[in-house]
Amino acid sequence: MSASTSKGNNGNSKKEVEGDKSVECKIKKLIASSVSDDTVVMTVPARASLLEGKEYEITVGEIKRRMSSPERLNVNDLLKILKESKVPENSKNLRKKLEEQGIVNENDDLFCSDFIPTGFLSLSEGEAKEMAEDFEKIMNERFPVELFALHMAHAPGMTIEAAEGAVFVSVFALS
Structure with missing residues (x-):
């Protein structure tokens, strides 16, 4: 070069x-x-x-x-x-x-x-994949987003603002 x-x-x-x-x-x-x-x-x-x-x-x-x-x-x-x-x-x-x-x-x-x-960068693809799978497993066990979303969707009279507030409170409570 x-x-x-x-x-x-x-x-x-x-x-x-x-x-x-x-x-x-x-x-x-x-x-x-x-x-x-x-x-x-x-x-x-x-x-x-x-x-x-x-x-x-x-x-x-x-x-x-x-x-x-x-x-x-x-x-x-x-x-x-x-x-x-x-x-x-x-x-x-x-x-x-x-x-x-x-x-x-x-x-x-x-x-x-x-x-x-x-x-x-220092992780191999196999190790990075394993780490991502572990993270997904922990997130699904500790913060079941789909279940939470279904619950929020079926709550009577739930507005978008109220749903956002409930999510914020949940995240704050988990941390």
Whole structure:
């Protein structure tokens, strides 16, 4: 990628435009890959689990999704998330696995300028899904919205304002 920052026709710097083209090429290559998205690349330890030894599989599909928008992670970012960046040998091994799968090549280390890390970024898709299911279960057990809505709908003379007030009181009482 060129280090030039001359302005293009649309006002973007040349560096940004070239980077976007490279990301676009990478995404097209990922989509065209002949490797099944269900192919397991590695397993990683859970980040948010209290259970010792809990692991989640990382698939080719997950890596493809994480390297494309909105996360647009590069190989170095993936290594950090997969807890593989501290040992140089792990970095080489993961890169080799990804190259074998046709996901990256030797020169794929793009920097994404609009990358915004969040607390959820370090979770694998499996762990994030499990966390969302647990949250849904807790919400349904502790705050049964559907049951509450049915009760409110069948209350005689209930106005929208009264329903909003009842919801506010319920939320306040639960907190």
